[in-house]
Amino acid sequence: MTDVMTRAPISEIEDAHTSGAYFKRPLTLVRGQGSTVWDDTGQSYIDATSGQGVALLGHCHPDVAAAIAEQAETFVTCPEIFYNGHRAGLYMLLSSVLPVELNRFFLCNSGAEANEGALKVATLLTGRSQIVATKRAFHGRTMGALAMTWNPKYREPFENWTSRAVSHVAYNDLDAAAEAITDETAAVVVEVVQGEGGVYIADMDYLRGLRRLCDERGALLVIDEIQTGLGRTGRWFAFEHAGIVPDVITLGKGLAGGVPMGAVCWRDSLGTLPQGTHGSTFGGNPLACASAMATISALCNEHLPERSAELGQWLLDELRALDHPQIREVRGLGLMVGIELRGRVTPVLKSLQDRGVLALPAGFNVLRLLPPLVITKAELEQVITAVRESLDE
Ligand SMILES: *Cc1c(COP(=O)(O)O)cnc(C)c1O
Numbered sequence: 001m002t003d004v005m006t007r008a009p010i011s012e013i014e015d016a017h018t019s020g021a022y023f024k025r026p027l028t029l030v031r032g033q034g035s036t037v038w039d040d041t042g043q044s045y046i047d048a049t050s051g052q053g054v055a056l057l058g059h060c061h062p063d064v065a066a067a068i069a070e071q072a073e074t075f076v077t078c079p080e081i082f083y084n085g086h087r088a089g090l091y092m093l094l095s096s097v098l099p100v101e102l103n104r105f106f107l108c109n110s111g112a113e114a115n116e117g118a119l120k121v122a123t124l125l126t127g128r129s130q131i132v133a134t135k136r137a138f139h140g141r142t143m144g145a146l147a148m149t150w151n152p153k154y155r156e157p158f159e160n161w162t163s164r165a166v167s168h169v170a171y172n173d174l175d176a177a178a179e180a181i182t183d184e185t186a187a188v189v190v191e192v193v194q195g196e197g198g199v200y201i202a203d204m205d206y207l208r209g210l211r212r213l214c215d216e217r218g219a220l221l222v223i224d225e226i227q228t229g230l231g232r233t234g235r236w237f238a239f240e241h242a243g244i245v246p247d248v249i250t251l252g253k254g255l256a257g258g259v260p261m262g263a264v265c266w267r268d269s270l271g272t273l274p275q276g277t278h279g280s281t282f283g284g285n286p287l288a289c290a291s292a293m294a295t296i297s298a299l300c301n302e303h304l305p306e307r308s309a310e311l312g313q314w315l316l317d318e319l320r321a322l323d324h325p326q327i328r329e330v331r332g333l334g335l336m337v338g339i340e341l342r343g344r345v346t347p348v349l350k351s352l353q354d355r356g357v358l359a360l361p362a363g364f365n366v367l368r369l370l371p372p373l374v375i376t377k378a379e380l381e382q383v384i385t386a387v388r389e390s391l392d393e
Contacts, residue, residue: 010040025351032059035375039291046379048359048371053195053227056254057298058372067294068287076182076287080107082281093296096234099245100267105273106264107172107284110142111226114262115189118250120145120278122187122220125270130184131163132219134171134189136197139189139224148189150197172202174209185219187248192238192333195227195370198363199338207242220247220270226262227336230254231299231373234309234334241333246280257295304373308334311380315369318384326391328365335375339367339387351390356384367388 010028018024028040035058037047057064071086078084087107095103106117114144123129131148133139139148147154147162155162158387169176171194181188188210194200214221223246228238230251239246247270252262260282282288299305312334319330329340341348345361352359362368367387371380 007034025349034058035372035379041318043356045222045353045356045358046371046375046383048357048369048375050254050372051258052360052368053232053253053370054258056230056232056304056373057257057295057302058374059258061257061298061374063294063298064291064312067290068259068290071287071290074286076285078286079281080284082285082290084284086286088283088290088295090292093293094263094265097296098249099253099268101245101267102249102265103268104266104270105288106273106278108262108264108280109260109282109288110140110260110262110383111224111250112142112145112265113280114226114250114252115139115145115148115224116142117262117278118189118222118224118241118248118266119148121223121248121266121273123265124273124277125266125312126186126218126220128184128186128219129165129183130211131166132177132180132185132188132282133166133168134190134194135168136171136200137189137191137224138194138196142227143218153202171197171200172206174206174213177210178213178309180220181213181217181374183217185217187220187222188214189222189224191228193228193233193336194243195336195368196362197296198340198366199368200346201333202242204242206237207244211242211244211246222246222250225249225254227370228333230296231305231308231335232336232370234305234312236305238333243249246393254295256288256292257298259288259291261292268341299373302374305334308373311335311373311375311377312337312376315380315384318380319387322388322389322391324386324391332358332369335371335373338362338390339369341365341367341391347393348387351393352386355386355389357386359383 133148135150137150139145143161147166166186169180184297223239248266255261316332360368
């Protein structure tokens with residue numbers, strides 16, 4: 001094994017075998033701790049991607065590492081046909097941070113899978129089949145989730161496979177939604193902050209309007225909290241900013257501290273899924289549940305949603321104060337920040353990397369910062385300096 005790994009540079013081996021689906025950066029990462037990751041030459045980077053929104057607690061949080069290690073030695077796999085204490089524990093913890101109404105769960109293994117699950121919940125529990133989603137939305141890349149994702153570049157090659165039951169309406173346009181939601185609509189699916197789509201924030205009145213329309217017409221309001229959930233936007237869940245309670249939410253990314261996990265959470269009053277209508281071999285396994293319990297407990301104990309609100313506002317203020325000619329707009333909620341540039345983002349990402357900062361794009365001209373919620377102000381200052389210097393280039 002190690003022999004294979006040392007025979008050629010890692011990047012060459014990967015390139016020889018990779019699917020080709022990913023745009024790769026020429027960087028081999030070997031280790032992470034807190035907000036820092038290291039490459040194979042020993043160079044360190046501030047990870048303002050959180051490993052694509054996952055490392056809310058930073059990398060290798062000691063509580064999560066301990067929970068995984070302990071669980072690995074006790075019990076890793078236990079399908080949902082059996083009961084398990086870690087699954088029960090996770091249900092209780094999730095219930096404690098969610099509104100009381102949202103206490104039914106389907107556990108799965110990724111964000112896209114959670115959205116597939118939400119489609120089943122909506123279809124089965126309303127007896128309807130149409131879905132209203134929004135333009136610029138990103139809900140994942142499996143066929144059901146892909147049908148709700150907006151970007152035609154992702155969707156169109158698979159048109160024969162994706163559902164025609166989805167209509168896309170303009171984001172933040174309540175009139176457009178009012179026109180699209182009918183007696184046939186099972187669910188309206190929306191992000192509170194469109195992450196991949198460019199870090200666009202919903203008007204809170206828009207979300208309250210969607211809540212009202214869904215109530216009037218018997219459709220479910222499904223909020224995709226895969227990127228925004230668990231403290232990222234400065235609240236436990238981004239829908240809290242609007243003071244509404246959705247019917248269904250989906251979680252993924254940081255839920256289990258880096259171990260793959262997704263969850264569909266819905267109102268108990270909607271009922272449960274008929275037996276046999278859904279399932280997952282790995283769903284709700286004790287390893288992921290133990291890791292998720294440690295993650296949620298640490299988010300609570302370290303008051304990270306509050307920290308995300310404070311640091312996020314400070315970061316927004318500092319970035320706006322740069323008043324840089326290359327910046328068109330700075331948007332964000334908590335530690336989910338988008339910097340819309342006048343030019344392309346790719347060269348800026350490269351130059352940030354040269355300065356020891358990893359960041360994400362969101363579309364072709366938006367620089368997206370999703371730092372771990374444990375990031376320090378000093379580290380964020382380094383990020384801000386690197387952004388300024390990269391834009392000056
Ligand atoms: C990342 C993401 C997904 C997809 O999650 P995967 O785990 O990559 O399948 C879905 N919705 C939103 C809002 C996301 O940010």
